[in-house]
Amino acid sequence: MRGTTSSLWRLARRARLPFQPPTHCNKNNTPLSIARPFHRNAFSSSPYPLPFRFFTGQRRSMFIEAQATPNPSSLMFYPGKPVMDVGSADFPNPRSAMNSPLAKSLFAIDGVTRVFFGSDFVTVTKSEDAAWEFLKPEVFAAIMDFYSSGQPLFLDSQSAAAMDTAIHQDDSETVAMIKELLETRVRPAVQDDGGDIVYRGFDPDTGIVKLKMQGACSGCPSSSVTLKSGIENMLMHYVPEVKGVEQELDAEEDGAALSGEMM
Template sequence: MTKLSIKETQNPAILKFEFPEYIIKSQSFEYKNIDEAKNSPLAQQLFYLPFVKTVFISGNFIAIERYNIVQWDDVKGAVAEQIETYVQNGGVILNFSESEIRKQPITIYAESTPNPAVLKFVANKLLTTKTAEFKNIDETVASPLAKELFKFPYVKELFMDENYISVTKYTSVEWQEISNEIRSFIKEYIENGHEIINESLLVTIPKNEKQQIANFDNLDTTSQQIINILEEYVKPAVQADGGNILFDSYDEAEKRVKVVLQGACSGCPSSTFTLKNGIENMLKDMLKDEGIKVEAINA
């Protein structure tokens, strides 16, 4: 019997149900309701569950976004069992072959960020359920799209999260000279059904691992409090600006908090101000400790 792996994502409302093999290799699908899911009998069946808001099918997984009427801990086992039974009984996941997949219209728009060297290219569909940062072409094993983007000589770094790609450029060019070219390339690449990212190939990074529940439970109380504050109050704001922030460490003796800045936040001229006058003051206030200091590590 097909056994699914249940994986959390950075969005607590979305859970991934991973298959041991690919279910589709060159395209991704997102369904908002049962009518949109006409080409996926499995997605249609899942929409009969009252808490299912969105169904994503891509690569080796099915991801489901839930409404807030339930918590995943209460229903994830039953959902996994339903999918496993459906597939075991010969149920169809997608009712056409990959060769019959027609080009899907994709919208990509460029959005400025606080970092003048970074532009955020936003899609009208989910690109990834995990954040992924690429400093150079050698790090793009998991993402064919990132590899292709690095072939543009002005692309310095890339950061992917949910429905957008943050592109960091070299200073030798201006955005008005290159933004349309990048936008058009990403749009055409996705419309033609090329693989965006294989999340199973993303290298596990120690600084990311600290955010995971298993490791979180092993941290000291203050570190856990800091992570919770960053996740709830800081991360949504920096993600909206095309970046990300990760907890690295807390030194109890020096009361020093080290964080990792990614995407548009990395190297941003305003990041120092944000760290000192925003995040540091917030931690001082919420932890009731004026000795707290925040320091950024260049990701």
């Protein structure tokens, strides 16, 4: 009966209708509710919900906590389980998510535009016209379904994110210092905001370090400030060879930025 109630609730949420739990009557024809009450903040429009509990068919409970990020279009979801063992994974569009069952199921939710995997969290980014009030329950359900299914995070085990800041034997001393600073000083702070930063190269002739923002940090209004006022100043302070930092954009982001400049 619990599964029936959950299905009715999910259908009601997708139809944007108030959920009316089914009732049974006792021998005196007095209605008896058979629905388990949900947390009162589960459907709140606030981006700061309290932990949410789901009950699986195996009668096991799972807590999923949502947390706001500096980007109002992104939320971090903590399933209470490890997500990425090493590194991180960014999915800027549905095409890039075909190799991950979890990312693919999240993109199947109407309004989801980007997915990011961190060490113990999943960041979901929505479109401007989508409302978290309706998206959060569906994201909760998708994450719960994935972890109860026993599927791997990636269909191809080789798809795990490469360690971009790993220091190689052929790296110069300057590049090694840049990677070490990014890994120890920058990455932990950026991941706390539901995103990540990826090292994409250093040009010794110009002194420019190329970085790519991922997750909630991609498209965030404060990402350019973070790059210039935070990361650039720190790298220039510790590594004199660094003269500046540039952000590398996806093809979609580059096109959006170009159209914004033309307008």
